[in-house]
Amino acid sequence: MNPIAFAVPVFLAFIFLEFxxxxxxxxxxxxxxxxLTSINVGMMSxxxxxxGGLISIAMFTVIADRFGAFVWDVSNPLTWISALLLYDFCYYWVHRTGHEINILWASHVVHHSSEEFNLSTALRQSSTGFLFRWIFYIPLALLGYPVKVFVVVGLIDFxxxxxxxTQLIGKLGWLExxxxxxxxxxxxxxxxxxxxDxxxxxxxxxxxxxxxxxxxERDDEKTVYGIRKPLQSWNPLWANLHQFVQIWQQVKSAQNWRHRLMYVFAKPSWTPEKEDATTRFDANHFSRFDTPAxxxxxxxxxxxxALTNLLLxxxxxxxxxxxxxxxxSYCILMMLxxxxxGWLLTRPREATLSHLDKDHSHA
Ligand SMILES: [Zn+2]
Ligand SMILES: [Zn+2]
Known part of the structure; x- marks a missing residue:
């Protein structure tokens, strides 16, 4: 049984508590x-x-069985502590490359697409990350850690x-x-x-x-959450695909192979004119995305x-x-x-539900 099954009700209860x-x-x-979008993105993930999530477990098992260098005693706490440290170190690089290589950012961007920051934001997880994240954990497999240890420390990290x-907890002294x-x-x-970055x-x-x-965190500057190229959608499918679509369009319109490769593998801020085309952020000209509904x-x-949660x-x-x-079939139907x-929430006026639009709010 997937242990996330026990975590989901706890996650949702704490979202209500935080609210x-x-x-x-x-x-x-x-x-x-x-x-709602964050929760839906989490369910889609x-x-x-x-x-496809079993890819990582299957690949880890194959590599650890064939090439694992050491035998680890799972009753020894040092096995677990060292695995957790190493897993978190690998996660650092998964995450860092997820921001600094455009094609990996296309997968990770979904986690940053909310302009709010609260416990529901934690659930905005990628639906495409399972395709490649396992590659970064190959060092643990090469060291021969049992797949059970890999799965458990991965779950602890998650x-x-x-x-x-959350914004309800301030700085925590030395823990920082x-x-x-x-x-x-x-x-x-x-x-x-x-x-x-x-x-x-x-x-x-x-x-x-x-x-x-x-x-x-600076006390003299209000943090504005989200991404510089705003998602402007409540659709979990678009949240997962929008950056891939942009890369595709950039590659199609690129003038040579170097540019094509750079659009895929350079930093998301790369342009043919500038290595880093990041502009200065102006908090005064930022307005959060919202739609009338x-x-x-x-x-x-x-x-x-709520019903989709029950079905999950x-x-x-x-x-x-x-x-x-x-x-x-079940999972594809749920994702659809x-x-x-998400489409209905983003484009309420085009959704032929005009009878629902008697009282507008910006809730
Ligand atoms: Zn990130
Ligand atoms: Zn986060």
Whole structure:
């Protein structure tokens, strides 16, 4: 049974708790459409992993069995501690290349596409990352760590990163030096100049200090969350594909092979004219994406998200009883429902639901 099945209700409960605490403190840190989109992106990621996520476990097993250099005693705590440290080190490079190589950014960008920063943002995970992330963990396989250890430390890393997506927790003193915290991860999600390409750590922040990518959160500058080329959509499918589409268009219009390769493998800010065409961020000219949507449409989206969550949970429980074609069909159908709902939220006026648009709100 997928352990994420037990984490999903906890994740959702804490999102509600954070929403309630923020409201009671008079803080506006949520947008309902954004939070629903984040949850839907998270579910789409889980359904995509259900189809292809076993690649990483299969590849790890093959490499560890054939080339594993050492035999590790799983009853020795040092096995687990060293594996966690090494996994987190590899994660640092997965994450750093995910920002600094355009084709990998196309996959990771979805996590940064929210202009809010709250616990729901943590669920905005890529639906394409499973295709290549396993490559970065090959060192653990070559060292011969058992696949069970790889899966468990990967899960610890993943679960740890949930709680750091909140604005309700301030700086945590000396912990900032060792661990990824809400404060230093807020910097990672910022689009202010000082935030760009900073704080890539998963559990530990000392990797960033070692490799010169660490930045402390500034108290004199309000952090603006999101990406410089805004997504401007509530559609989880588009959130996963938009940067790939842009790269495709750039490659198609490029004048020579060097430019084509650079569009794919250079930094996302690369242009033929400039190695780094990043412009200075102007917080005064930033406005958050929103769309008019009726309360009825928002309620409908809420119900669809809740039902799809139940269907995801059911999938976790019953997947072993389903045939492979049925599993794949089920997951594709769920992803299409999520994409359809995202389209409906983004373009309510074109969605022939004009009868729902009696009362407009910007909820
Ligand atoms: Zn990132
Ligand atoms: Zn994050």
């Amino acid at each position: 309630w605490v923020a409201r009671s403190r008079g803080l506006q840190i949520h947008n309902l459409k954004d939070s 889980e359904f995509s992993k259900a189809i 679960l740890y990163m949930y709680w750091v997506h 030096y060792v661990f990824v915290t809400p404060s230093n991860h807020r910097v990672h999600h910022g689009q202010n100049d000082y935030c760009i 900073k704080n890539y750590g998963g559990i530990f922040s000392f990797w960033d200090r070692m490799f010169g990518t660490y930045a402390d 009726s309360k009825a449409l928002i309620r409908f989206a809420f119900v669809v998200t 949970m059911s999938y976790y429980f019953f997947q072993s009883q389903l045939s492979q074609p049925l599993r794949i 429902i999520l994409a359809g709902m």
